[in-house]
Amino acid sequence: MINISKAVLVLSFLYFCQNFYGGWALKCKCDICKDTNYTCETDGYCFTSTFLKDGVVKYSYRCLDTYNLPEIIVQSNRSIQFCNDSIYGLQNNPEYTSMTSNCCNERDYCNDRKITLLPVTGPAPKYLTSLEITAIIVIPTLAICLIIGFVYFYHTSHQRRGLHHHLRHVDDSIEAPDHPILNKGVNLKRMIEMTTSGSGSGLPLLVQRSIARQIQLMEIIGQGRFGEVWKGKWRGENVAVKIFSSREERSWFREAEIYQTVMLRHDNILGFIAADNKDNGTWTQLWLITDYHEHGSLFDFLGRNTMDTGDMIRMALSIATGLAHLHMDIMGTQGKPAIAHRDLKSKNVLVKSNGTCAIGDLGLAVRHDVVTDTVDIPLNNRVGTKRYMAPEVLDETMNVEQFDSFKRADVYALGLIFWEIARRCNVGGIYDEYQLPFYDAVPPDPTIDEMRRVVCIDKQRPNIPNRWQSCDALYVMVKLMKECWYQNATARLTALRIKKTLSNFRASEKLKM
Numbered sequence: 003m004i005n006i007s008k009a010v011l012v013l014s015f016l017y018f019c020q021n022f023y024g025g026w027a028l029k030c031k032c033d034i035c036k037d038t039n040y041t042c043e044t045d046g047y048c049f050t051s052t053f054l055k056d057g058v059v060k061y062s063y064r065c066l067d068t069y070n071l072p073e074i075i076v077q078s079n080r081s082i083q084f085c086n087d088s089i090y091g092l093q094n095n096p097e098y099t100s101m102t103s104n105c106c107n108e109r110d111y112c113n114d115r116k117i118t119l120l121p122v123t124g125p126a127p128k129y130l131t132s133l134e135i136t137a138i139i140v141i142p143t144l145a146i147c148l149i150i151g152f153v154y155f156y157h158t159s160h161q162r163r164g165l166h167h168h169l170r171h172v173d174d175s176i177e178a179p180d181h182p183i184l185n186k187g188v189n190l191k192r193m194i195e196m197t198t199s200g201s202g203s204g205l206p207l208l209v210q211r212s213i214a215r216q217i218q219l220m221e222i223i224g225q226g227r228f229g230e231v232w233k234g235k236w237r238g239e240n241v242a243v244k245i246f247s248s249r250e251e252r253s254w255f256r257e258a259e260i261y262q263t264v265m266l267r268h269d270n271i272l273g274f275i276a277a278d279n280k281d282n283g284t285w286t287q288l289w290l291i292t293d294y295h296e297h298g299s300l301f302d303f304l305g306r307n308t309m310d311t312g313d314m315i316r317m318a319l320s321i322a323t324g325l326a327h328l329h330m331d332i333m334g335t336q337g338k339p340a341i342a343h344r345d346l347k348s349k350n351v352l353v354k355s356n357g358t359c360a361i362g363d364l365g366l367a368v369r370h371d372v373v374t375d376t377v378d379i380p381l382n383n384r385v386g387t388k389r390y391m392a393p394e395v396l397d398e399t400m401n402v403e404q405f406d407s408f409k410r411a412d413v414y415a416l417g418l419i420f421w422e423i424a425r426r427c428n429v430g431g432i433y434d435e436y437q438l439p440f441y442d443a444v445p446p447d448p449t450i451d452e453m454r455r456v457v458c459i460d461k462q463r464p465n466i467p468n469r470w471q472s473c474d475a476l477y478v479m480v481k482l483m484k485e486c487w488y489q490n491a492t493a494r495l496t497a498l499r500i501k502k503t504l505s506n507f508r509a510s511e512k513l514k515m
Contacts, residue, residue, distance in 0.1 A: 028047075031114040033063045033064075046065070048066070049103070049105050050062070050106075051103040051104075052103070213236055217243060218235045219243060220235060228250045228254075229244070231244050243289055246287070247288075248286045250288070256366075256380045257364050258274075260364040260365075261277075264337070268324060270324030270358065270359060271362075272360045273292055275293070277289065277291070278291075300422075301348040304426045305436045309428065311473065315479075315507065317358065319505060321361065321419060326496075328342070328343060328367075329341070329496070341368070342411070343412050345387060346415040368380065379402065388450055389453065390439070391411070391415075391453060392491065395411055409497070416497065417486025421439060421483050424479045427473075429469070482495070482504070
């Protein structure tokens, strides 16, 4: 009985072991296991591979035991469980140009499927490095920038040459560096008289360039939105050099163009000498060369000096005369178009050594074409000075299609300048300190809205002291400035009427003496 029991126990143990180990074996599809009905068993993984041999896609199904488990390899941007193909003799075999493999153990025969061949043909893809990507982006970008820069430089250079050509009004035949007018014995005044007969459009282009290249800059005498004003010397003569930044090329061209208008030259218009661009290789300076007046602007002069009634009338008359000449339309083949200043103020009027004035800074000026009855408004972003803007300019009701509108706005500004001059008139030792118009109503740098409120809504004008009524000269000035300030632009005096009134008063005062 004991032997029978032992035999039963041994048989039961053997049966258990067979069922235990046999039950845990993983069955896989095997394409080389013909004897076991294309099935193999393993304690590891079922293995599937797809490979390309001689251009033909083929498949392989095997068992992969635990002792021969593959490494997990992550390739580039795709994650793949890649089973070590060396056990099947596929690695480094030149016959196989590409291969995709996979392992599984979730169920029996889990490898009984075809997997897609990732690289269809050829070697594995090559991925660009960050340096190569940077090079691909940067090099074409630099090339495009260089091309754009070259085109821009060529265009602007060509445009500047065109501007200079357009500024020329005299035949090229006299534009020779050895022309007699450049002889060292000829001064600027005589040179201008020789070429323009005192009323023409300006010096020949090459003469202007020759003068510009011979000027020695001495010191800065002013600064503004456009750039700087320097005192310079040409063959011992003082000149003023207005240097525009390259951003203000349109303003430079416009002012040079206006100054060279036929028959513009006048004693009470700032004398134009030359215009040229100076390129030092790094940047371009745009030069406008004019007469130099040591007293500087009217703004500077009034801040330092007072005057008697005779000097006041002479100064006011010279400004009105210059403005009347600007506004005048001279008919004829060599006639002059009417010109409106558009930025008349004390800082844009120069005081000459004899106490008279000359109007300068014509960068915003507009001309009237009589034939077409149009106004050539300059294409630049500058506007006039807000403190001196007429009511119709501030509230944008001015008719910009009508040239007379611009002249009336100039007259309004002239009235404010007269007020500035009158404050510095010394009568019996009494005079006022210099102030800008509306100094007591708006801040130093007023906005359009602030000026509109004061001038258009409140209709304020600069204060006139009572004592001005008791002096004949100041009374005339008060009467004129009030007639320049009318809210209704059409009621304002013309520059020519103002000139005649002052001229008649001056003549009558001389008769009394």
